[in-house]
Amino acid sequence: MAISAITEQLLAAKKAKGVSFTDLETLLGRDEVWIAAVLYLQASASEEEAQKLVEALGLGSEFVEVLTQYPLKGSLEPTIPTDPLIYRFYEIMQVYGMPIKAVVHEKFGDGIMSAIDFTLDVEKEEDPKGDRVKVIMCGKFLPYKKW
Amino acid sequence: MAISAITEQLLAAKKAKGVSFTDLETLLGRDEVWIAAVLYLQASASEEEAQKLVEALGLGSEFVEVLTQYPLKGSLEPTIPTDPLIYRFYEIMQVYGMPIKAVVHEKFGDGIMSAIDFTLDVEKEEDPKGDRVKVIMCGKFLPYKKW
Amino acid sequence: MAISAITEQLLAAKKAKGVSFTDLETLLGRDEVWIAAVLYLQASASEEEAQKLVEALGLGSEFVEVLTQYPLKGSLEPTIPTDPLIYRFYEIMQVYGMPIKAVVHEKFGDGIMSAIDFTLDVEKEEDPKGDRVKVIMCGKFLPYKKW
Amino acid sequence: MAISAITEQLLAAKKAKGVSFTDLETLLGRDEVWIAAVLYLQASASEEEAQKLVEALGLGSEFVEVLTQYPLKGSLEPTIPTDPLIYRFYEIMQVYGMPIKAVVHEKFGDGIMSAIDFTLDVEKEEDPKGDRVKVIMCGKFLPYKKW
Amino acid sequence: MAISAITEQLLAAKKAKGVSFTDLETLLGRDEVWIAAVLYLQASASEEEAQKLVEALGLGSEFVEVLTQYPLKGSLEPTIPTDPLIYRFYEIMQVYGMPIKAVVHEKFGDGIMSAIDFTLDVEKEEDPKGDRVKVIMCGKFLPYKKW
Amino acid sequence: MAISAITEQLLAAKKAKGVSFTDLETLLGRDEVWIAAVLYLQASASEEEAQKLVEALGLGSEFVEVLTQYPLKGSLEPTIPTDPLIYRFYEIMQVYGMPIKAVVHEKFGDGIMSAIDFTLDVEKEEDPKGDRVKVIMCGKFLPYKKW
Amino acid sequence: MAISAITEQLLAAKKAKGVSFTDLETLLGRDEVWIAAVLYLQASASEEEAQKLVEALGLGSEFVEVLTQYPLKGSLEPTIPTDPLIYRFYEIMQVYGMPIKAVVHEKFGDGIMSAIDFTLDVEKEEDPKGDRVKVIMCGKFLPYKKW
Amino acid sequence: MAISAITEQLLAAKKAKGVSFTDLETLLGRDEVWIAAVLYLQASASEEEAQKLVEALGLGSEFVEVLTQYPLKGSLEPTIPTDPLIYRFYEIMQVYGMPIKAVVHEKFGDGIMSAIDFTLDVEKEEDPKGDRVKVIMCGKFLPYKKW
Amino acid sequence: MAISAITEQLLAAKKAKGVSFTDLETLLGRDEVWIAAVLYLQASASEEEAQKLVEALGLGSEFVEVLTQYPLKGSLEPTIPTDPLIYRFYEIMQVYGMPIKAVVHEKFGDGIMSAIDFTLDVEKEEDPKGDRVKVIMCGKFLPYKKW
Amino acid sequence: MAISAITEQLLAAKKAKGVSFTDLETLLGRDEVWIAAVLYLQASASEEEAQKLVEALGLGSEFVEVLTQYPLKGSLEPTIPTDPLIYRFYEIMQVYGMPIKAVVHEKFGDGIMSAIDFTLDVEKEEDPKGDRVKVIMCGKFLPYKKW
Structure with a gap:
């Protein structure tokens, strides 16, 4: 890393x-x-x-x-990141990945959220019990093509 | 998986x-x-x-x-998921993980977004050019303790 | 597998x-x-x-x-497939992956070939020196979004 | 990489x-x-x-x-590539590898598509809904020898 | 295994x-x-x-x-086999793989020995100092195609 | 590598x-x-x-x-070699490793072919349908000791 | 490392x-x-x-x-540390990890011990049969949020 | 797991x-x-x-x-545990492992904390800002033997 | 395992x-x-x-x-064993493997200790400060063959 | 390595x-x-x-x-060593690891052989049929503590 x-x-x-x-x-x-x-x-x-x-x-x-230039992408060296801030996103997918998949398929059908036609925002939500990090991902839904 | x-x-x-x-x-x-x-x-x-x-x-x-029951968490067997929908979140961290880290630290200081005191919503954003998947993650910021 | x-x-x-x-x-x-x-x-x-x-x-x-049903995708268990027919495609990317990346970027700019909005055909090309397998992949080019 | x-x-x-x-x-x-x-x-x-x-x-x-010189081949360092453009080809084999195997065997019998007596072309297919990347692989079919 | x-x-x-x-x-x-x-x-x-x-x-x-049937090939489960008889062949390539590559290229040019158009014999060579195992591999040389 | x-x-x-x-x-x-x-x-x-x-x-x-000097042996860095010429030997063991084991045990009993008291030759076999690479391995059979 | x-x-x-x-x-x-x-x-x-x-x-x-600076955390390179002093902590989790999980859940409910709002002390406990190392970890309990 | x-x-x-x-x-x-x-x-x-x-x-x-019975020990299957409660201990060693090593060596010399002649307690520390988990490990110091 | x-x-x-x-x-x-x-x-x-x-x-x-029967050998499933008794032998090679190699080469020249023409004894050595486990390995030295 | x-x-x-x-x-x-x-x-x-x-x-x-200095221990880089002399010790544990565990437990009860309070000797045993390498490991038996 x-x-x-x-x-x-x-x-x-x-x-x-x-x-x-x-x-x-x-x-x-x-x-x-x-x-x-x-x-x-x-x-x-x-x-x-x-x-x-x-x-x-x-x-x-x-x-x-x-x-x-068009970069060679991928900034995390090991397959599982060790940095605690970044690891939490990996953990979120371990715990909530399958549930997200179930909900997306129910709402959209078979396909994926694009990671290319995609935006990501980080916002600070002030909270008296401790501020919160808000991460908003928004990607085009791509339905699986049949041919 | x-x-x-x-x-x-x-x-x-x-x-x-x-x-x-x-x-x-x-x-x-x-x-x-x-x-x-x-x-x-x-x-x-x-x-x-x-x-x-x-x-x-x-x-x-x-x-x-x-x-x-309190579950043994982690629903993805291999370290890198093969399902395309779930893989895209892994790729997002490969590409945007370090930038997110930089922005979070600039906004909040040293610490992490909690994956425990945490909520996640999936929304459908209608769009004439193709509907979009919106994933909103919101976790408490936990500053690193010194002692 | x-x-x-x-x-x-x-x-x-x-x-x-x-x-x-x-x-x-x-x-x-x-x-x-x-x-x-x-x-x-x-x-x-x-x-x-x-x-x-x-x-x-x-x-x-x-x-x-x-x-x-919407399947959990990914039919190859080990990260590197052992079946010789399937392995050859993995080898093709080891040898020609970077050259393909260079040519695609030169022709299209920064982005990827979609594996979702995507079709794949297998054809038999008769040849007196030995028949040939023709695999035609065709995916939408997705340019990286800026935001 | x-x-x-x-x-x-x-x-x-x-x-x-x-x-x-x-x-x-x-x-x-x-x-x-x-x-x-x-x-x-x-x-x-x-x-x-x-x-x-x-x-x-x-x-x-x-x-x-x-x-x-005769090169030491293999340009991707990690076993699973992180660059999104190259990863898509890996994913294509995860999803369509076994189907390709089934179709090739039905058309040709037991054997493989050579990755050595092999050519690969990248073409741009103009399309009003978004240009498409066409990748054409063509390799000699090698039947398994019995002895 | x-x-x-x-x-x-x-x-x-x-x-x-x-x-x-x-x-x-x-x-x-x-x-x-x-x-x-x-x-x-x-x-x-x-x-x-x-x-x-x-x-x-x-x-x-x-x-x-x-x-x-056309089998799904590959009979060794782990990437590096643990059985001592089979491991020795893996070790032979660790020690003599690069030298073999150098000699084959010098004798034949750029290309590989086919593992498909290929035969393999095991013979017992009687020897007063202890019998010897002889393994004879013979595969067609496939030169790399240019296109 | x-x-x-x-x-x-x-x-x-x-x-x-x-x-x-x-x-x-x-x-x-x-x-x-x-x-x-x-x-x-x-x-x-x-x-x-x-x-x-x-x-x-x-x-x-x-x-x-x-x-x-007595070298630190092992010239292939990754566990599974990416160079196509060297990979073929790995694939040969995936496909023919268990059969070789069965035949050696039937001919010799429990034991292994030594990779130390061992020789290896590479020969070119001219063939009108395409020259062939011949690799001859010859190692002492070592029976498992009981004690 | x-x-x-x-x-x-x-x-x-x-x-x-x-x-x-x-x-x-x-x-x-x-x-x-x-x-x-x-x-x-x-x-x-x-x-x-x-x-x-x-x-x-x-x-x-x-x-x-x-x-x-806010560091990129994680000081152990390989996934499983080779240094014997550090490995022992890895082994402790292999042997006592599930029991700790059972006891923490029984005492606190579903959630985790924070590794961020966290302190760690090392003390020397003199003992005639051989001094002892005492490691005291103390982290805030974070209950899993429902939403 | x-x-x-x-x-x-x-x-x-x-x-x-x-x-x-x-x-x-x-x-x-x-x-x-x-x-x-x-x-x-x-x-x-x-x-x-x-x-x-x-x-x-x-x-x-x-x-x-x-x-x-004397058990075959090790209750975590993958090398890096996915359960968030157990993972935190792995992360603690990623972040604090080398510092612990430095402090133990300064206090005790070359050697390790035994994981065999070893006890571990889990305590609940009530705290108005949120209860805390206290984990106390205590193992005999074993100095490296010279011979 | x-x-x-x-x-x-x-x-x-x-x-x-x-x-x-x-x-x-x-x-x-x-x-x-x-x-x-x-x-x-x-x-x-x-x-x-x-x-x-x-x-x-x-x-x-x-x-x-x-x-x-002639068994498929290798009784430890993961590459690095988790059982503490067995792991210690792995650790011994991490710490003393290179020194053993240096001493064996100095005493015998280039070659290895056979693990096939090999015996292994486990003895209990009574000791007032705590009994000791003695493991005696004895294998034929096999010099590397030249040809 | x-x-x-x-x-x-x-x-x-x-x-x-x-x-x-x-x-x-x-x-x-x-x-x-x-x-x-x-x-x-x-x-x-x-x-x-x-x-x-x-x-x-x-x-x-x-x-x-x-x-x-107190060294960071572990001299073998990859998890499974490629050098044939060192690999044989790894293989010995694959084949004889579980049997050793069974015999040690029968002789000593639950616990391990220390790799810290430990000595190791390499001796040359002259033998007309080929000299033998003798490796003698001797470590204190550490019984598992109950608490």
């Missing part, structure tokens, strides 16, 4: 500039999770988006190219 | 009775995903909830006990 | 009746590979299709239900 | 020269997928083919030797 | 009849290793061969069908 | 000198497969053999020491 | 200064295990705590930043 | 009798975790202890023998 | 008869570890030895056949 | 000095296997022992520190 050297440079630049992901969201007009995915080399920006990002992070234009 | 014999009986009874998860949601006042988790033996019902469920499914009361 | 008991009954009935996958293709107006996928419980038929299949195989109507 | 340093140099040169795989296909009289396989060190070129490639990419002749 | 119930019945019948693999070799005009592969459901006999085998083993004709 | 830096130097020297494994076989009076095993650091040469080899490859005497 | 270069520098500085974990406990007012977790980059210190630590170890202030 | 049939019978009897682990602790004069370990066939009771247990659970004396 | 049904019957008979492995050692004139290996179906007895064993255990002669 | 850089320096120095493990045994008054374990960084020497070793190997005193 190593972080690539390029991502480390991008994050260091972001820290040095003191810009948050929310600042970048405002600047680019793209969601902060998607922008984080670009910095982790899991999504690819357009030339224009990459230019803006690189500028905002105070970096040279040689970073534009790497941010516009 | 075998389904237990008990779950198969419960699902067969549900099918025979023609009740949907949404019907059960109305009956019990609990979310349909949580109810599906009970049927897959991943969550435990109270005596009263189990009684209502068993009745709604037209089953004998010997099923009450199994639905109120 | 065990074959389920139901699939074994379906295949035994098919053999007893002496019908080929091509016969079933003609009967149902669906491709033989897709029909084979139904018999292996990897795709789900409509009520009407299941009725026709069950009849053609000379089986009782209790098989209709199992053929119309 | 790391890309070797040599492949990275070859791809960088290709990008700098602005030549596509299709351009190289025209130049060499070989399919673009096979050429991509050579650049990923999964197939070996002849002296003459290597010379032409190296020239087209504007590289020195020291690259000829590496392109003509 | 379990032995299937059918193989166990075949081996028990062979033992009860007191016939050796060499006897069966004489009877069928096929090599004893190939015949053993049929009994282990790793190779498929013709109708006529199956008839002769079943008769020689004193079994009913219901065994003919199972011996003529 | 990386090749060690020392092996790469040895192979580069061999290529530069234009000597084949067969030439080295003549020079040393040892089989070419065994010599290849020495170059891959899987077998250890005597001082005298190492001297001759180093000379034939036009290398300095500092290579003598590394060729005479 | 490699130790990161930064941790090695921190431990070397600690050794050079001759300070024990207990000394650091006194200095910071935090438990020695938690402090060790900070040095192994598994927990994050506040600015002030990091400053004190760095000073106590005689290091430059460039180490403050790394000690205040 | 299946529960053996015998354990299921023992737990069912315990439930039918309405005795808690604490009741059994009082009855036998042994800790409840150790008793739970006996019921999960991970520890072996003496004849007398087994007799008392069997009686308290209202079972026949044929259960005495199974409770006094 | 399941025990086969036959072994369970043999051990139950041994217990019922009240004979120890030492008694069987006296009776057969074979070591008790080897006899235990026969009962666990890891070694094969002669007709005469099997007869004696079966008689001593008060079993019918149908057990003679199973004890004289 | 890589050898650490420090071990390589130590072994090179030992070779250059021409001292055997037996020489070091005489010099230190410690067993040669234990000394080899120190050189492989699997056991830790005292200051005095390290001083003597370093001197005997003709190395600088900077090596004293590394030899006196």
Whole structure:
């Protein structure tokens, strides 16, 4: 679960500039999770988006190219992640995966939720008993094709 | 990724009775995903909830006990699930896991989203270009304790 | 890589009746590979299709239900298949996976070929130097969404 | 699923020269997928083919030797690939592997499709509902020998 | 590394009849290793061969069908076999696999030895210092196709 | 399945000198497969053999020491090799491993073929329908000791 | 199970200064295990705590930043640790894991012991028959939420 | 992570009798975790202890023998447990394993905490902010022997 | 790490008869570890030895056949054993495996200790500080053959 | 199964000095296997022992520190070792592990042989039919504690 050297440079630049992901969201007009995915080399920006990002992070234009490539995706090395924050999502599927499958099939029929035509938001829900993390995933339903 | 014999009986009874998860949601006042988790033996019902469920499914009361036990959780046998619907959630964490981690830490500090003090909803979002599956996860933020 | 008991009954009935996958293709107006996928419980038929299949195989109507369910997909138990015919496809991706990725990205941009909105044909190409197996896969290109 | 340093140099040169795989296909009289396989060190070129490639990419002749060697094949490090584009082919075999096996055996008898005496093409199929990726695999059928 | 119930019945019948693999070799005009592969459901006999085998083993004709099917191949369950006799072949490839690859490529060019158009003999070599096992593998060389 | 830096130097020297494994076989009076095993650091040469080899490859005497050490054996990194040429031997054991075991036990009793008191030859068998690779393994039979 | 270069520098500085974990406990007012977790980059210190630590170890202030980051947690590389001291804790869960689960559920109901809102102490218990290691884990009980 | 049939019978009897682990602790004069370990066939009771247990659970004396055998230990099937309660202990070692090792070595020298000469207690710590689970492990320190 | 049904019957008979492995050692004139290996179906007895064993255990002669077969060896299911007694031998090789290799090579040259021409004894060494287990392995040294 | 850089320096120095493990045994008054374990960084020497070793190997005193540290133990990288000499010990446990367990329990009761309070000797047994390797393991028996 190593972080690539390029991502480390991008994050260091972001820290040095003191810009948050929310600042970048405002600047680019793209969601902060998607922008984080670009910095982790899991999504690819357009030339224009990459230019803006690189500028905002105070970096040279040689970073534009790497941010516009089509990345080899998959940032977790071991099959089961050890980082507790990330592991919880794996556990959620162990416990609630089959129930989700049952409910999706009942609502939509046979098929899947796309992970490509897909968006993901992270929100903070203030709560006096302890703030809550809200993760909203939204993907196109793709019905299985018959032929 | 075998389904237990008990779950198969419960699902067969549900099918025979023609009740949907949404019907059960109305009956019990609990979310349909949580109810599906009970049927897959991943969550435990109270005596009263189990009684209502068993009745709604037209089953004998010997099923009450199994639905109120504290289950051995984890319904996916192999470490990486092969079912395409479930696999997509694994892929989402491969691609967006590190970005989510970065955004959560920026918003909340060091800690995790609880998978125990946690709720999960599945909604259908109608869309002329193809309906969308919306999965909303909401867990308490637990900050790492120092001692 | 065990074959389920139901699939074994379906295949035994098919053999007893002496019908080929091509016969079933003609009967149902669906491709033989897709029909084979139904018999292996990897795709789900409509009520009407299941009725026709069950009849053609000379089986009782209790098989209709199992053929119309939304299956738990994934018919290969070990992560790397041992059957030589199936293994070759795994090897093809080991050798040509990255080149395919490079060519698809050059032709289409960032995204994937859908395995859901997808068809697959197997054809026999007669050749004096030895007949050839032709496998044609055709899936919708899904571009990665930005948000 | 790391890309070797040599492949990275070859791809960088290709990008700098602005030549596509299709351009190289025209130049060499070989399919673009096979050429991509050579650049990923999964197939070996002849002296003459290597010379032409190296020239087209504007590289020195020291690259000829590496392109003509018999490579240690297999470009995917983990047993199950994490990149979504490549994973879909793995999933296709999970879902359609046994059906393909059944249909091939019915059409050809016991044996396999060769992955060595084998060609693979990637085509773009324009479609108003979304373009489609077409992958055509064609391998000699090898019947199991008895002795 | 379990032995299937059918193989166990075949081996028990062979033992009860007191016939050796060499006897069966004489009877069928096929090599004893190939015949053993049929009994282990790793190779498929013709109708006529199956008839002769079943008769020689004193079994009913219901065994003919199972011996003529196209088997799901692969008789070793774990990825690395634990049985010492079989493990030694795995070890041989750990120690001599790369050297074999180097010599085959030097003698034949890029390609592989077919495991399908392939025969294998086991011979006993008498030796005063201790008898020796001789295993002779012979497979067609398949050169990698370019296209 | 990386090749060690020392092996790469040895192979580069061999290529530069234009000597084949067969030439080295003549020079040393040892089989070419065994010599290849020495170059891959899987077998250890005597001082005298190492001297001759180093000379034939036009290398300095500092290579003598590394060729005479007792190597840490095992040249394939992953448990299941991805290189198609080497994989075929793994597949042969999947398909013919149990049959070989049955035949060896019938011929020799309980025990194994040694992989240490062992030789291996690779021969080219010319054949108008396509040349064949012949691999001859010969190991001492070791009966299980009782005590 | 490699130790990161930064941790090695921190431990070397600690050794050079001759300070024990207990000394650091006194200095910071935090438990020695938690402090060790900070040095192994598994927990994050506040600015002030990091400053004190760095000073106590005689290091430059460039180490403050790394000690205040939110770490990628998980310090054991292989899934099952090989170090005997650490393995024993894995074995304890193999032998006593299910009993602990039974007792916790009986005492608390369905839920888990938090590993985040959690403390851990290591104490030395002097004993004439051999000193004993006492490890005290204390985590908040989190009941499973229903929704 | 299946529960053996015998354990299921023992737990069912315990439930039918309405005795808690604490009741059994009082009855036998042994800790409840150790008793739970006996019921999960991970520890072996003496004849007398087994007799008392069997009686308290209202079972026949044929259960005495199974409770006094030396069990094959290890109750978690997969290498990494999926049950969230048990997984947390695995995670604790991922995060705090190396720090514990550092502190134990500093306090005791080279060696380990025995998992055999070992006790484990589970206590409930009442807390207005949420009750806490306390797990106390205590094992003899075993110094590495030199010879 | 399941025990086969036959072994369970043999051990139950041994217990019922009240004979120890030492008694069987006296009776057969074979070591008790080897006899235990026969009962666990890891070694094969002669007709005469099997007869004696079966008689001593008060079993019918149908057990003679199973004890004289050439077993599929390997009694530990997972790659790394979970039983603490057996795991310690695995750990010994993790810690002392390379040192043993170094010493054996220094004393004997390149080769291995045979695990086939091999004996193993377990002795009890009385010691006032706690009895000791002595395990003596003795295998023929097999030098690597050159050819 | 890589050898650490420090071990390589130590072994090179030992070779250059021409001292055997037996020489070091005489010099230190410690067993040669234990000394080899120190050189492989699997056991830790005292200051005095390290001083003597370093001197005997003709190395600088900077090596004293590394030899006196408490090492992270476990020198075999993959779960199943590929080196044939080391693998044989793994195979011995596959074949004789359960029998050893049965005999130890019969002789000692429930518990294990310690791998910490433990010694191991390697001896050469001259034999006209081929010398034999004798490995003597001796560990304290640790009975399972009840509490």
